[in-house]
Amino acid sequence: MRHVFSSLIVAGSLLLALPASAQTLLKFGAAQNSAGSLPLLVAQQKGLFAAEGLKMERLDFKGGAPAVQALAAGSIDICICAADHAVRLQERGLGGKVLVALADQHSYAIMAPAASKANSLRDLKGQKIGITSAGSLTDTTLRYAIKKLGLDPDKDFEILSIGTGGPMRAAVESGAVAAGLFSTPDIQANEARPGVYKIVDDFRKMPYAAQDLVVTDGWLKAHPNEAKAVARAVVKALKLIQTDRSALRAAVVEMFPSFDPALVDKVTTDVAAGYLSPDGKLNPESYKTLIEMMTIADPAMKKVPYDDIVALAYYPQ
Structure with missing residues (x-):
């Protein structure tokens, strides 16, 4: 009996040592510390990532170009950057995709x-x-x-x-x-x-796919469940922001701790005034403007159709 009791204690100790629920760590690379990342912070604060079994690690880069280079190299899983980079990835044969749209206006x-x-x-x-x-x-x-x-x-x-x-x-x-x-x-x-x-x-009133979750086809094929889980969590956060301004404000406070209350309120108001996507779907009008801008800036660029960029198969139904 003493042996059985000791065994139960050891087994119980082992169970306590295990995490309550294993979480998959995903590395998000941000083009910069900007408002486009706020929906992700809301998802983190509200436990939406945790509910999907995910943990977010956010890495800041000095612009979209170095962030997407890290994405292409596999150093990060997801890039928080403009859909421009999904188009460029397509041109390079890496199959760039927009998993979730974060912003519908230029920033x-x-x-x-x-x-x-x-x-x-x-x-x-x-x-x-x-x-x-x-x-x-x-x-x-x-x-x-x-x-x-x-x-x-x-x-x-x-x-x-x-x-x-x-x-x-x-x-x-x-x-x-x-x-x-x-x-x-x-x-x-x-x-x-x-x-x-x-x-x-x-340029802020211009429709533009300025901030999105950009991934590669290779990552999507290797991590379909994680892609769907990310999409579910972030879309829920975007929809929550539409109905609960306090959730957005709390994210602004955490992301920019040096801002005084007046500046926090100003940023919150500006971000809530049509900047963010209401549902996480890439706005066709914003994408149209993006392609127009990219082709004028670089006439040699290949125009990538909207349907080749959006990853709707992973969008929550």
Whole structure:
């Protein structure tokens, strides 16, 4: 009897040592620390990933180009970046797909020092403009906007890869560049400093697949269950944000702990005003604009049909 009792104690100890439920760790690579990642944080805070048996590890990159390079190399599972990169992956034969759409509107604006004489992109002709990285959404956007003016991005401007957030602010404020591209919440943080910045060109009301969960075909085929679980969790988070503003605000507070309450409220309001996808499905109109911008910026680019980009087979039914 004593032997049986001892065996039960040992067995019980082994059970206690095991995790209550094993979770699959997925690495998400973010193009930058921006509002596009907020739905993922909501999913994490509300236990939606945990309910699907998932654990998210978020890695920040200095722009979409290095993030998608990590995706193509298999260093991360999912890229939080513009659908541009899914198109580029298709061109490279890697079968890029949008698993879940996070944002339906563009997220960037060109900002310059408040004392700058430039009041438009045209006024910056002949000067240096900062982007996050070559091949990123900022690069495509700037080249598109310059060509729409009838100018040449390589001859009429000097485009420099700077990075995001702090490095971009340092470059603009030191005069290393005449202006730079910023996204939410950096735009709001800059505007909260009266007399320091002004917007020269604003792309934020443009329909655009600016933030999405981008994956490769190879990853989808190897991890179909995880892909469906991610889609379920993030779509639930996006729908929750539509009905519960406090859930979005809590995510803003956690992601940007240095923001004061007024700035948190401003970012929350701006993000909730049509920026995020309401249901996680890639908006055809946003994708149409994306293809238009990409082909104007790079006429040699192959146009990839909408149906070849969306991963609807993994979308929650």
